[in-house]
Amino acid sequence: MSQLPLRLRWLGLLAALWLRSPAQAGTEQAPAPTAQGTATPDSVPVGRFVTPTVRVGELVEYELTFRHAPGLNVIFPDSTAAFKPFEYVRRRYWPTRTRQGLSLDRCRYVLRTFALDSVQQLRLPVTVLRGRDSVLVYGTPASVRLVRTAPALPAEAELPPLRQDTALLPLEARFNYPYWLAAAAAVLVLAAVVWWTFGRNLRQRYRRYRTARNHVYFLAQYARHLERFQLSRSLANMERAITLWKNYLARLEDNSLNTLTTKEIVALYGGDADVATALRLADRVIYGNQLPDEAAEQTDHALDALRRFADRRYALMRTAQRRPVS
Numbered sequence: 524m525s526q527l528p529l530r531l532r533w534l535g536l537l538a539a540l541w542l543r544s545p546a547q548a549g550t551e552q553a554p555a556p557t558a559q560g561t562a563t564p565d566s567v568p569v570g571r572f573v574t575p576t577v578r579v580g581e582l583v584e585y586e587l588t589f590r591h592a593p594g595l596n597v598i599f600p601d602s603t604a605a606f607k608p609f610e611y612v613r614r615r616y617w618p619t620r621t622r623q624g625l626s627l628d629r630c631r632y633v634l635r636t637f638a639l640d641s642v643q644q645l646r647l648p649v650t651v652l653r654g655r656d657s658v659l660v661y662g663t664p665a666s667v668r669l670v671r672t673a674p675a676l677p678a679e680a681e682l683p684p685l686r687q688d689t690a691l692l693p694l695e696a697r698f699n700y701p702y703w704l705a706a707a708a709a710v711l712v713l714a715a716v717v718w719w720t721f722g723r724n725l726r727q728r729y730r731r732y733r734t735a736r737n738h739v740y741f742l743a744q745y746a747r748h749l750e751r752f753q754l755s756r757s758l759a760n761m762e763r764a765i766t767l768w769k770n771y772l773a774r775l776e777d778n779s780l781n782t783l784t785t786k787e788i789v790a791l792y793g794g795d796a797d798v799a800t801a802l803r804l805a806d807r808v809i810y811g812n813q814l815p816d817e818a819a820e821q822t823d824h825a826l827d828a829l830r831r832f833a834d835r836r837y838a839l840m841r842t843a844q845r846r847p848v849s
Contacts, residue, residue, distance in 0.1 A: 564625060565590040568649040568662040576670045577636060577643075582612060583667060585632045589649050589660075593626045596652035600632075608638035609645060642666050731844050734775070738837045741771040742830070749826050758809055761822065765805055768829050775833075775840055797832045801825035 568589040577583040591597060602611050616630040628649075636643060644666045648659040676682070718725075748764035751757070766781070769788075773780040780788060785802040792798050804825045 563590075564592055567660055568647070570645065570647055570662050570665045572645075572665050572667040573631075574667070576668045578670050578672060579637055579639070580635055582633055582635050583609075585609075585634055585645055585647075585665065586629070587632070587647055587649070587662075588627065588629045590625055590627050591651075593621050593624065595626070597628050598650040598652065598657075599628060599630045600647045600649075604647060606632075606634060606645065606647075608640065608643050609634035609636045636669070639669070641669055643669060727844060731841065734837070734840060734844065737771070737774065738833075741767070741833065745771075745830055745833075749823075749830075752826070753823065761805065761826070762809055764826055765802075765829070768833060771833060772836060775836060792832075795832065797828035801828045801832075 565588075568587055570585060570587045573584040573586060587599060589597060589599075599616065602614070604611075612633040612635055614630060614632045617628075620627045632647075634645075644664040646661055646664040648661045651658045651660055745764060745767055748760055748767060752760035752764060769781040772778075778791075780791070783791065785806055788802060789795070789799045802825075804821055808822060
């Protein structure tokens with residue numbers, strides 16, 4: 524009777540140990556749960572081609588991404604980076620996005636290739652700034668397969684003959700700005716040299732030519748007015764002739780002769796006999812109501828004296844223009 528309770532005790536102890544061991548085992552061996560969706564920074568940038576294949580000369584996109592700590596300064600490659608065997612066309616970048624304590628930088632490059640390798644690789648570095656130093660961080664190379672459009676020939680086959688096409692194609696004429704600008708600059712420099720060397724002489728020659736031309740025009744107009752006056756004996760024609768004479772001398776000598784009175788004009792020319800006699804006679808005829816027929820010979824002589832005086836003043840001006848300017 525005494526052995527039965529002892530056996531029951533051992534059976535209860537074994538049952539308790541058996542029931543306890545799975546709970547302890549589950550508590551000790553169960554792994555700690557991890558937070559779902561928690562991202563980790565990339566050790567290197569990740570580059571990939573958007574499309575797996577490309578043709579010669581065809582545009583292909585290469586995307587470069589890098590996940591890093593928010594406080595890290597990262598610079599992606601620009602157009603001056605080494606893209607061989609590809610050629611840079613353009614790029615598109617996105618602003619840095621920071622979520623759950625992790626920043627993402629992303630840039631997509633548009634490239635083209637003219638290389639004939641079957642498989643072409645590209646690996647671009649990312650520059651990480653650390654104070655005054657910078658570190659280039661390279662990722663794994665990304666590959667793209669070249670699709671050949673020409674049929675493949677056996678190794679022992681001969682190359683097909685080339686087709687010659689020598690027909691000329693019309694090209695649109697383009698304006699050559701550099702050469703024209705260079706020619707214009709050369710012309711300006713030459714003109715400046717000529718003007719600096721011969722400018723004074725050229726100006727003198729031009730003034731003499733203009734003075735001679737104006738004198739010839741004055742003589743022709745004055746002769747016409749004188750002829751009309753001699754035919755009509757009209758005071759209006761005589762007044763026109765004197766006004767023309769005054770305006771010509773004012774331009775020739777660059778003064779205000781056409782606004783002066785007869786007395787002032789005589790004083791200006793030092794009491795010249797021809798001027799004094801002609802202008803006083805003209806005033807007496809015009810303002811004294813004296814008919815020109817009464818002093819026809821005197822008026823003709825007076826008008827002719829004014830023409831001779833204009834010739835003398837022109838000759839003096841030409842002589843002054845020939846003198847060298849110091």
